[in-house]
Amino acid sequence: MSNAGSYLLDLQEKLGGSISAERFMQEALYHPAFGYYSSRIRTVGRRGDFSTWATLDSSLAQAVATWIKKEKPSHVIEIGAGNGALAKDVLRRLGWWTRVRTTYHIVEISAPLRAKQKECLRGFRVVWHDSVEAALQSSRGHAHIFSNELPDAFPCRIFQKTEAGWMELHLRIAEGKISEQLIPSTLPESSIFEHPHPIGQRVEIHESYRRWLESWGQGWISGAILTMDYGDLSKTLYHRRPSGSLRGYAVQQRLAGIEAFQNPGFCDITADVNFSDLEKWGTDLGWKTESHFTLTDLFNQQGATGSLPMAFREAGEAFRALIQRRSNK
Numbered sequence: 001m002s003n004a005g006s007y008l009l010d011l012q013e014k015l016g017g018s019i020s021a022e023r024f025m026q027e028a029l030y031h032p033a034f035g036y037y038s039s040r041i042r043t044v045g046r047r048g049d050f051s052t053w054a055t056l057d058s059s060l061a062q063a064v065a066t067w068i069k070k071e072k073p074s075h076v077i078e079i080g081a082g083n084g085a086l087a088k089d090v091l092r093r094l095g096w097w098t099r100v101r102t103t104y105h106i107v108e109i110s111a112p113l114r115a116k117q118k119e120c121l122r123g124f125r126v127v128w129h130d131s132v133e134a135a136l137q138s139s140r141g142h143a144h145i146f147s148n149e150l151p152d153a154f155p156c157r158i159f160q161k162t163e164a165g166w167m168e169l170h171l172r173i174a175e176g177k178i179s180e181q182l183i184p185s186t187l188p189e190s191s192i193f194e195h196p197h198p199i200g201q202r203v204e205i206h207e208s209y210r211r212w213l214e215s216w217g218q219g220w221i222s223g224a225i226l227t228m229d230y231g232d233l234s235k236t237l238y239h240r241r242p243s244g245s246l247r248g249y250a251v252q253q254r255l256a257g258i259e260a261f262q263n264p265g266f267c268d269i270t271a272d273v274n275f276s277d278l279e280k281w282g283t284d285l286g287w288k289t290e291s292h293f294t295l296t297d298l299f300n301q302q303g304a305t306g307s308l309p310m311a312f313r314e315a316g317e318a319f320r321a322l323i324q325r326r327s328n329k
């Protein structure tokens, strides 16, 4: 049995016979020895297991650079920079004068990706940090922050509506196979439960992302945060998606449902983001929502709809951005 397999079996034993889907994802993605992001990922993009919008098209870089030039912050913090392509494209588009006046920070927890970023960004002035707290300390709390496809890389809790109410998805490993179990559990705070759902509906909640925002939110004094990711507002997030949105990616192949958990450490596991939750969690931290927009809005603004790659035309409404502001007044 692999190291990951025996580690997960021990963990299952300690946890009483099953592992919540969220804890399983945490281990599969971030375990220091076998986690996908911690050790196995090679890159992001066509040569990796999955591509992101930023690795396929420069429109996001254009939007981020326009935002930075308009806002004129002294410090910009990008969180989770993947292969560094977005940072490079943004820095190029900022132009020499803005580059000189702005310190560009990257917060990256994946050692293999950090190495990729350093290679990609050779010649640019970039400061790397292990945590947002460290990046904020070096900016004295005043910074503009952005991320692309970051919350979807956080472990999520998964719930299913049953005749007996909402149950949490757990996984059980036996004889090398993983099966699903539904277990009664306390519900996290999420706008998803404010809407009616049919019996059988599965939903994902990025509660670990909320805890992570809270862990550094107090150290952020002023600036704005731009969050871009696949997702929707909670009212429409699960329209025609009774099985939820969880999926895995390995060698550019999509793995649906339980398949995503079969080879922990060897594939990315992700779920769409509930932007109503992100807005509410920011409001709880004292941030003011400034705007919500979709990829289609972005392209229309840039007058570039014609050049939208085919694969993303349908994704126009499913890819969203949220801008929230932290003010020290």
Ligand SMILES: C[S@@+](CC[C@H](N)C(=O)[O-])C[C@H]1O[C@@H](n2cnc3c(N)ncnc32)[C@H](O)[C@@H]1O
Pocket: 037, 044, 052, 053, 054, 055, 079, 080, 081, 082, 083, 086, 107, 108, 109, 110, 113, 147, 148, 149, 150, 153, 154, 212
């Ligand atoms: C899905 S990839 C997106 C990469 C890149 N932004 C892009 O659009 O191509 C998620 C990125 O977030 C990083 N990441 C995940 N959790 C993180 C955390 N807590 N702090 C910093 N980076 C994180 C991953 O290592 C990876 O670089």
